[in-house]
Amino acid sequence: MREDDLVRLKAMHDAARRALSFAYGKSRADLETDLPLALFTKKALEIMGTAATKATKECKTHYEDFPWGSVSQFGKRTGKRGFVKDDLDRMWRIVTEELPRLAGLLEGILAQENDGDRDTNGV
Numbered sequence: 001m002r003e004d005d006l007v008r009l010k011a012m013h014d015a016a017r018r019a020l021s022f023a024y025g026k027s028r029a030d031l032e033t034d035l036p037l038a039l040f041t042k043k044a045l046e047i048m049g050t051a052a053t054k055a056t057k058e059c060k061t062h063y064e065d066f067p068w069g070s071v072s073q074f075g076k077r078t079g080k081r082g083f084v085k086d087d088l089d090r091m092w093r094i095v096t097e098e099l100p101r102l103a104g105l106l107e108g109i110l111a112q113e114n115d116g117d118r119d120t121n122g123v
Contacts, residue, residue: 001113005059008051009113012071013106015051016099019044028092041091048102049074063109071102 022040031038052071060068074094 001059001062002056005056006113008055009059009106009109012048012051013103013110015044015047016103016106019095020099020103023095028088031088031092038088038091041095042087045074045091045094049076066105066109067102070098 019041022037022044026034026037031041049072052068052074055068060066
């Protein structure tokens with residue numbers, strides 16, 4: 001795999017894991033009162049969306065089961081108007097319903113890539 005795609009996959013995984021960790025023990029209502037939570041959640045989703053958008057066609061074809069199109073829309077789906085109720089609802093739904101599965105998919109992809117490196121390098 002191209003190094004830039006591997007960097008993007010790692011960035012998506014890191015952003016997903018951090019968002020899940022930051023949201024742990026929080027509720028949807030906390031997004032309205034905890035500005036750092038709202039800002040970080042939004043930024044993590046934007047990072048994931050940008051990385052997914054910039055992944056090469058080869059990477060997207062190789063890992064066609066990953067929902068590239070959906071993830072690439074994360075930044076757009078969380079709104080550009082600030083933190084209005086609909087944007088916060090979308091962010092919370094993504095974090096609680098989509099990120100756990102996506103983080104698992106990314107872990108599997110990264111494990112596959114690491115196994116491939118060992119096979120290639122004989123380590």
